[in-house]
Amino acid sequence: MNTAPSPDSAPASAPALVATGLVKSYGPSTALAGVDVRVAAGESVAIMGASGSGKTTLLHCLAGIVRPDSGAVVLTTGSGRFDVTGMDETGRSRLRREEFGFVFQQGLLLPELTAVENVALPLMLTGSDRRSAESTAAGWLADLGLAGLESRRIGELSGGQAQRVAIARAQTTGASVVFADEPTGALDSVTSAEVMDALIRSTTGRGRSLVVVTHDESVAARCARTVRLADGRIVDGVSAR
């Protein structure tokens, strides 16, 4: 990342995301009832569980999108140690831009932009000029097997191609951790396998961590470890370390 947003004093070390005691309620509904989870550098972790078990809430707490009612999330990267839960919204939003990448089911790509413009956007938001951002973006598109499709708008791509554009976009800023929520939910099984391979290769293959929320056992099987939630608690796979 360019500049460390308020790191505390710990020395730089390999990226790792450590959550302890996460509790989050929405009115009377308890989404997380005390979750501890650790994601090591270069590790891929699937989060599984029935609908309503708290998967997306956990992912959002880990990524600093949602602040838990209690508990802590700490990210350690080469840039420093970040108290994700202790930061204000401005700090968390900067952390999300600079240290985290996101891939969602629908990709959240901007349909009016081309593939290369979508991938270049996060770089331009962190200060790169258009020419160098698009050059880096084109490199990521090629890495994900999309060379030649740079100028296509998102609607002119297949679902699998669009998800690979979303994966490229999540990588451009050098994210330490990539979060994916049902990244293959809209794809057939063959395309899903290809997209998961691309996602894993471009993240853990480069030492980044990957956290994937999925209902699909075949997607989870491609991750190094699966954490299972039931009623806001981890029931299996608490930590490999």
Ligand SMILES: Nc1ncnc2c1ncn2[C@@H]1O[C@H](COP(=O)(O)OP(=O)(O)OP(=O)(O)O)[C@@H](O)[C@H]1O
């Ligand atoms: N913004 C919100 N407002 C109110 N309740 C919420 C909100 N987000 C989640 N919840 C509730 O918290 C619980 C956990 O939701 P969450 O979306 O984390 O589960 P999930 O396991 O991801 O479910 P699904 O697989 O259906 O997406 C559910 O009871 C849900 O209704």
